[in-house]
Amino acid sequence: MIRVAHRMNDDAINKQRKVVTLRDVSAAAGLGMSTVSRVLRNHGSFSQATRARVMKAVEELGYVPNRIAGSLASSGSNLVGIVIPSLHNIVFPDLLSGAAVALTPLGLQTVISVTDYDVAQEQKVIESIMAWRPAAFLVAGLEHSERTRALLKNSGVRVAELLDTDGEGIDIVVGFSQREAGMACARHLVERGYRRIGYVGPHFSFDPRARKRFDGFSSILAEAGMAPIETELIDGISSTEVGRGALERLLARNPGLDAVYFSNDDFAVGGLFHCYAEGISVPSQLAIMGYNGLDIGRFAPQPLTTLRTPRAEIGEIGARLVMESRGPQVVNLPFELLEGETT
Amino acid sequence: MIRVAHRMNDDAINKQRKVVTLRDVSAAAGLGMSTVSRVLRNHGSFSQATRARVMKAVEELGYVPNRIAGSLASSGSNLVGIVIPSLHNIVFPDLLSGAAVALTPLGLQTVISVTDYDVAQEQKVIESIMAWRPAAFLVAGLEHSERTRALLKNSGVRVAELLDTDGEGIDIVVGFSQREAGMACARHLVERGYRRIGYVGPHFSFDPRARKRFDGFSSILAEAGMAPIETELIDGISSTEVGRGALERLLARNPGLDAVYFSNDDFAVGGLFHCYAEGISVPSQLAIMGYNGLDIGRFAPQPLTTLRTPRAEIGEIGARLVMESRGPQVVNLPFELLEGETT
């Protein structure tokens, strides 16, 4: 008998140690489960005395609510799926920061996946996030596989596609025209009188937004009757080192260039450093233009001419709109050409 | 009668349009739910013919599995909670990238939250991630509220604390000694003969790791019988601009400094740029030392002397260990002093 009693006691202890559920809390508080649930969600009505009893029991038992069960019962989660191509380009952490500003106060959690600029991988991660029935999706860009588009469209969750407005969106689109951004950069260089222009950026198969900017850029040069741009395309991630090497190779092949447009300020600063190292005078011998308006470029010895992109705002507005649940819409945010001393 | 039949038909259609469940798939395939579940999870045994029937039904109905229900039934999610203080310091995106390398192949999703260097906020986000019963936690640093530590310890989930090994961990710890890192930087400057050293970094209340480095740094100077270091403490995020301004202020107050130690390469590069702008010769008039081994510093006109930190490796190893579910352990990774031309 005694041993049995001991065993039961042990079991009870183990049970408690294992997982504390709403039922345990309600038993401890001497209340019904629904009452406890109401108190914990601060939803519906209950007396202050009840609230206190619940909180006391929660505290004593160390109860942690189970949102998996809660979400199943109420068919709705507080998860927001975010899908970006990379973390190595500052644009995307900035986007995430902006989104966090809007989502955190609403008590939403972010499930974040990285695709490495691969639409197949994008499809895979969106499918697996979808299995968590997120409240909304934020995805970078407008280019997806057919299946991904269908999945997002038919799922019923709100989707915001961010950064780029050149194309057909699924639901909400927040960004700016990448093509226009490229055109603005080209106009600037053309106006300043540069005529033999080179380009350093990622391979086009890689980043569709860089390609759109390049196309826009090229179209302005063509309009001005200028020769097609010389390009140095890069595989790896955006960095100072790579930009420096890329400019060196580009100049070796095309000694007569008078300006180079870089698809990112990281690259551009690398290019600028190359010029300093080689004694190439900027901008008189070679003009350097960047893209993104990174701090590092703005406060270089010669401030870099670049184009400030509103990436944090895009993240924030995208997150806000996707939760406010209105109809589909396109929001175009302004970019700003920052004239530095390198062009 | 006809109207009733119509209504039922409508209902059936609505039902199907609304949410396709495992039950719908099993009905369409003419199989039991458990069989379909087994096929979809590729778990247990079934014939190839069965597999094909299931896949066909899944395709036709556009079934998306519900991991909320699955996780509730099997009491275990494929979510990994990641908690970092900020996204504005490159260290943390790098950490996330490293973690993704280890987690993605295992089919794990990341729930990421940012604390803004606030232990209360950290507690809040860890509590709410815990409600999703994550498979594991990755958190930056060892400094938490008492409650957070208790929650993590008692929850039974594996926890890896990343970046810092100076202190008591909860479970797995992966990083390096921040104190030692600071000491290594100080030794380098002392060896080179610098004697009046300044420091630029974030407010100490802010970032406990920066404080530990600073303490290690100071201890070496004290050992060498040198005067206490002059400091310029900063509120905002790490950036070139801020570093530039901070150095200016620091030098205005302390004209005799012969070296400045920056808590981040962003700051340090800003400082370097300030020197260039003011015609201060580096390192003969003023030595500049950074921290983190960022690309931007390595490929500046004068390569920055800095200390390379293995942050992506920390993320990757932390993620790997936390999933391999062995006992508590501390992994110390090496940092590397990179001698540039600025000291």
Place this chain on the structure above:
DNA sequence: CACGGATTTGGCAGCGCTGCCAAATACTCC
């Protein structure tokens, strides 16, 4: 002090899936 309405509380079904076990079917060997 009984009465009607407002407030507070409890019971129970069910969200969609998985784990367990038993049943059905296929296959092997003598």
Place this chain on the structure above:
DNA sequence: GGAGTATTTGGCAGCGCTGCCAAATCCGTG
């Protein structure tokens, strides 16, 4: 050809919570 084993399949309970509705309690009034 039938017992014995291996493979494949189905049924059902239950994971922990919420939504709905009914029951209980409280309160001010006539």
